[in-house]
Amino acid sequence: MKTKILYPLFATILFVMNAAGQGYDKNYRLLSSGDxxxxxxxxxxxxxxxxxxxxxxxxxxxxxxxxxxxxxxxxxxxxxxxxxxxxxxxxxxxxxxxxxxxxxxxxxxxxxxxxxxxxxxxxxxxxxxxxxxxxxxxxxxxxxxxxxxxxxxxxxxxxxxxxxxxxxxxxxxxxxxxxxxxxxxxxxxxxxxxxxxxxxxxxxxxxxxxxxxxxxxxxxxxDEPARLEPLEHGINKAAYEQIQKTDWKKYKYAAIVLPGAGPELMIPIGHAGKIHCDVAARRYLAGDAPFIIPSGGYCYPFKTPYNEAEEMKKYLMEKYNIPASAIIAEPQARHTTTNIRNAVRLMIRYGVPVDMPSLFVTSVSQTKYSAAPSFDARNMRELGYTPYTGKKQLSNHSIEFYPVIECLHMDPFDPLDP
Known part of the structure; x- marks a missing residue:
């Protein structure tokens, strides 16, 4: 029991040490080439x-x-x-x-x-x-x-x-x-x-x-890496401003990460995407976390004009009246591995607490897939690390995890979402 309690805490301490030491600095401002x-x-x-x-x-x-x-x-x-x-x-x-x-x-x-x-x-x-x-x-x-x-x-x-x-x-x-x-x-x-x-x-x-x-x-x-950017001045402006005013002590989880599910047809959102949104909305409306992070890019079908995160955000707002200020869209991830990685990237850069656990909420089929050891192996194979620590399945639709700072690392194997 003590090991289970201390492990996420150790990960948090390691995260803070890296962030304050010779790695990522939250006060650093990225340079721009214009491209x-x-x-x-x-x-x-x-x-x-x-x-x-x-x-x-x-x-x-x-x-x-x-x-x-x-x-x-x-x-x-x-x-x-x-x-x-x-x-x-x-x-x-x-x-x-x-x-x-x-x-x-x-x-x-x-x-x-x-x-x-x-x-x-x-x-x-x-x-x-x-x-x-x-x-x-x-x-x-x-x-x-x-x-x-x-x-x-x-x-x-x-x-x-x-x-x-x-x-x-x-x-x-x-x-x-x-x-x-x-x-x-x-x-x-x-x-x-x-x-x-x-x-x-x-x-x-x-x-x-x-x-x-x-x-x-x-x-x-x-040009997928540049679409909808800068996010904090556009699609995420309201949520970015709300983060600075959030009383995190009121919540058990920092965020609800919602992965995409690209439809087979050339439509804004498919049946699987709607189910993903439905289960995430329930957790948000129950007060589990102050933010939902729908994650997904321009993926399915090939060359679709629809962005998964943007369409899921619209669905959450229209069906459940969830305000834009509670939805942090992550519109570039192309896979389940990078759904989590990219959501964590936004959490770190936007100032969402990383010493709190977050939830990965999705359909039962994707929950089973993501909770399995084979998903950890896929992350190690494709990213070189797991974009989470302390992973623990809570229900048919939710997995608890802690962010890891390695998620910030750029990936030369994926030019559309480096």
Whole structure:
């Protein structure tokens, strides 16, 4: 019995220590490049672009200049050559073939300019939370892992939206068009030609591949990470303001996390989504928690125009008269694993207490699935950690859990919801 009581408490203490130490800082303000898709997928690059001293070091390095020049030359060659197949046009923009040489050079650059890089790492990468799983590592290792995430992330996007490879979740996240069609090949040729016109602006070695990756996401209408943002100024404005006024001592739970259930038809909300909302509304109306967090993105069916979290919020307000100030929409998660992870991200960044338990409330079928050890294994396999601790099934429709700060860590394996 004592173990069950102390375990969540230990997790809370660990959370606070991490947040106050060399990791996430609630007072840190995220930097912006003007492109939220870039910021969420490649925050290291956003920070470099906003840190003149570090950017100057990278642009002035001869070896890194040669990497840049080679990719610019490839871009220019494709303007006049006869290449038209996706791999022939895009293959040279992958980082995989250059990773070993890059890692060696970037390590040398760090060692020769340690003071400037440490200032950037301690002032931005660590407190941002985007690299929270790396906070126990030394600065040189943390930076190397952050670079590796950038390289892998760009390769992933080019593979998925340029080459047409079936990556992690192809049934909802794959390219919007058949990449081997004549029209797509023409688009790719037009894309590289368009980028050639601005190639003189590519001043850092990562710019050509980053530009290719972002153009491919744009061509496939894949701007999900930026949709509805900034949430706290729009769809979550009323709830965000209410959080600051909430008397948490009145409640047993901090929030009710409500996962989505994408319909098979092209409709706003399906029968499963309504059941999820119904059971969550009952817990809210019973006074269990002051907020419901409906979670789900633009997922099912493929290329749906409807957002699960937004539609569930409408349903809760219209059927149960639950006020907007009590609903924190999380409109980007694409899976049950990231429903919890993303809800926790908002809780942390919005100031919802993390030393209180929260509830995961859903249908009986999804409760059984999420309460099973196999769900923990799936989280470990896909995220590298479980986005909760102290998980305990309470009923057919609810699971108690505590948040973990690792949820802030960005995921290069999911460019639509990093």
């Amino acid at each position: 939220l898709v870039v910021d969420k997928n490649f925050y290291l690059i956003t920070v470099i672009e906003k840190t003149p001293e570090v950017k100057t070091i990278l642009t002035g390095n001869a070896t890194l200049k040669s990497f840049l020049q080679k990719k610019v030359e490839v871009l220019k060659a494709h303007v006049t050559d006869t290449c038209s197949a996706p791999m022939s046009l895009l293959g040279d923009f992958f980082w995989q073939q250059d990773t070993a040489a890059l890692v060696k050079e970037l390590s040398s650059v760090y060692k020769a300019n340690k003071k400037a890089f440490d200032k950037m790492i301690d002032g931005h990468l660590r407190p941002s939370g985007y690299y929270q799983r790396f906070v126990g590592l030394s600065n040189d290792v943390l930076l190397a892992k952050a670079w590796n995430q950038c390289f892998y992330g760009m390769d992933y996007i080019i593979n998925q939206y340029g080459i047409g490879k079936k990556m992690r979740y192809p049934h909802i996240d794959s390219a919007s068009y058949r990449v081997n069609t004549r029209s797509y090949r023409i688009m790719l040729k037009d894309l590289v030609t368009s980028l050639d016109e601005i190639s003189n602006e590519f001043d850092v070695f990562y710019k050509p591949s980053l530009a290719i990756a972002m153009q491919l996401m744009q061509a496939n209408d894949r």
